[in-house]
Amino acid sequence: MHTRDGAATVYHSSKPRILMYAAGALFFIAIGVKLFQTGEASAMFVGLLAAFFFLTYLAVTLALLVRRSPELVITPTGFTHHRRGSLAWAEIDRIRVQEVGGHRFLEVLLHDPDAYLTRTSLVKRVLGHANRGIGYSPVTISTRTVRASLHEVAEAMRRHHPALPIEA
CATH class of the missing domain: 1.20.5 (Single alpha-helices involved in coiled-coils or other helix-helix interfaces)
Known part of the structure; x- marks a missing residue:
């Protein structure tokens, strides 16, 4: 919800x-x-x-x-995830729905992943490089702990940025 x-x-x-x-x-x-x-x-x-x-x-x-702050906030300019930080739509190439071991998540494919990693904390950089090492974007969003489905979050992203390509 x-x-x-x-x-x-x-x-x-x-x-x-x-x-x-x-x-x-x-x-x-x-x-x-x-x-x-x-x-x-x-x-x-x-x-x-x-x-x-x-x-x-x-x-x-x-x-x-x-924690009192929201887990994810999506706006017309981009989104802020409590673990991944803020990303502008201009930084995002596309969103892809992925599944590993039965767990579905949104993979946020960036135009310049290195620019994102450079501005993040050491922990986010290490995790981002680990994701890249196994073939994924440094930014992934799980909906396991939010009150919404993966589909609802992807649709909200599309509402805020209609030109956003989302691959199922």
């Missing part, structure tokens, strides 16, 4: 979905702790890695619960 604020389409996080992901993280943290408690070196190592990874994931997920 989205709201219209003047000329913007605003998407907020879905608290129930975020809580579901937090519960999943807690489950995997518990598995990691159990593996660590086995006393076997390889199981302890895997358990420690799992616990660390899912504790980090849990912290990020819980931060989404308390």
Whole structure:
């Protein structure tokens, strides 16, 4: 579900979905702790890695619960995503719907990916380069944690920028 604020389409996080992901993280943290408690070196190592990874994931997920700002705002000039930053429509070549492992997302193909990466934070640069390394744009948008479907977000983008090519 989205709201219209003047000329913007605003998407907020879905608290129930975020809580579901937090519960999943807690489950995997518990598995990691159990593996660590086995006393076997390889199981302890895997358990420690799992616990660390899912504790980090849990912290990020819980931060989404308390964040008051929208997750995604789409306007006639571009969009702002809470993790990806702001992009103007002029920077975007096209949007492509992608699917990996049953998870669908929007891949935002840029005219100049290096210009985007240059102006982002170190974490976004590392993640963006990782995406490029596996053949994707440095900018992808998931709708797993918003109150809207992938189709609704793509249509909102098209409403705000009718010339935007969207490949299904």
